[in-house]
Amino acid sequence: MNKNNMIEAEAISKRYGETQALDRVDLEVAAGTILSVLGPNGAGKTTGVRILTTLTKPDSGRAWVAGHDVVAEAAAVRRKIGVTGQDATLDDALTGRQNLVMVGELSRLRRAEAKRRAVELLGLFELEDAADRIVKGYSGGMRRRLDLAASLVMRPPVLFLDEPTTGLDPTSRRRMWTMIRELVTDGATLWLTTQYLDEADALADRIAVIDHGRLIAQGTPLELKAAIGSQLLEVTLASPHAGAAEAIEALASGSVHITGGGLRLRAPVASEHGLVISALRALDEIGAQVDDIVVHRPSLDDVFATLTGVAPSPDQDEETEGVAA
Ligand SMILES: Nc1ncnc2c1ncn2[C@@H]1O[C@H](COP(=O)(O)OP(=O)(O)O)[C@@H](O)[C@H]1O
Ligand SMILES: [Mg+2]
Incomplete structure (x- = not known):
């Protein structure tokens, strides 16, 4: 165990029946940084959070949080962590303020102290106006903010946020991002799971990509993007053409992937400036019909395609933002 790491996992594995939810995952998070664990539904993200927050035991491997073994010293770990997850702990029948006060009291704060902390957190998360309304009527974004606030009542140095923005509208997501950034500015160490590449990119110091329980890549956002390309060029041809890959390669910053029996070509490119025109010209010159x-x-699918070498299926939802010719 490295002393600079607030979180460290060493070859942790967990199996549920036939499903290998986690497969010998090694990860570490330095104090005061954000690790984003990026992966699609079912990748094993929540399983990892559950192991590190002592809710479930790994089948094998070891993990430490704030220097404590998550199995042997579970109680000590629990005193150091805050968790916000998909199964939210909020009481719908109480107001936002009452929820926060209750969490404080359950954590043995005196009532006056719990109330004071609630006011502070309601302010921090821009929930003052809704503070005395029943949580049942909160929007998704307000709920997530209150859930996050609840995990911060005891000022834990280590926070686990399991998909904190899934299902939120873009404005609420951005708002949540701002708040998450502030937590790290205040010195917290964060383990944040997400299905969104842009979220990991916007928030994380390091990104770990997992799929089917396996760690398939990790690095800084810059390192991962360098491997993936900042933009992707995708060409669909009317019929396969022997010279097309070479023509595209000349414009690309990495290798060209060919799928669909030679019809689909995709390549990472450094900049999109003038690219569509250049590509069309180059393909036109060799007589390839676009x-x-x-x-x-x-998109996340592209990241996986590049990292695993498996092309995403064409019917998948891609965040296409492009210029169609
Ligand atoms: N309690 C459980 N019982 C059976 N299978 C589970 C259980 N928890 C998770 N799984 C399975 O383990 C895999 C990983 O799940 P999970 O960690 O929840 O993924 P993620 O959070 O990335 O969506 C999935 O295939 C899921 O169906
Ligand atoms: Mg999950």
Whole structure:
């Protein structure tokens, strides 16, 4: 165990029946930084959070949080962590303020202290106006903010946020991002799971990509994006053409992936400036007929395609933001 790490997992594995939810995952998070664990539904993100927050035991491997073993010293770990998850702990029948006061009292704060902390957190999370309304009527974004506030009542140095923005509208997501950033400015160490590449990119110091329980890549957002390309060029041809890959390669910053029996070509590109026109010209010159051409930011599917070498299926939802010709 490295003393600079607030969180450290060493070859943790967990199996549920036939499903290998986590498969020998090694990860570490330095104090005061955000690790984003990025992966699709079912990747094993929540299983990892449950192990590190002592809610479930790993089948094998070891993990430490704030220097304490998550199995042997579970109680000590619990005193150091805050958790916000998909199964929220809020009481719908209470107001936002009452929820926060209750959490404080359950954690043995005196009532006056719990009330004071509630006021502070309601302010921090911009919930003052809704403070005395029943949580049942809160919007999704307000609920998430209150849930996050509840996890902060005892000022834990380590926080686990399990998909804190899934299902939120873009404005609420941005708002949540701002608040998450502030937590780290205040010195917290964060383990944040997400299905969104842009979220990991916006918030994380390091990103760990997991799929089917396996860690398939990790690095800084810059390192991962360098591997993926900042933009992707995708060309669909009317019919396969032997020279097309070479023509595209000349414009690309990495290798060209060919799928669909030679019809679909995709390549990372450094900049989209003038690219569609250049690509169309180059393909036209060799007599390749273009059906469709688009430049877009890599989606999570693209990240996985690049990292695993498996092309995403064409019917998947991609965050296409591109220029169609
Ligand atoms: N309690 C459980 N019983 C059976 N299977 C589970 C259980 N918890 C998780 N799984 C399975 O383990 C895999 C990983 O789940 P999970 O960690 O929840 O993924 P994620 O949070 O990334 O969506 C999934 O295939 C899921 O169905
Ligand atoms: Mg989950």
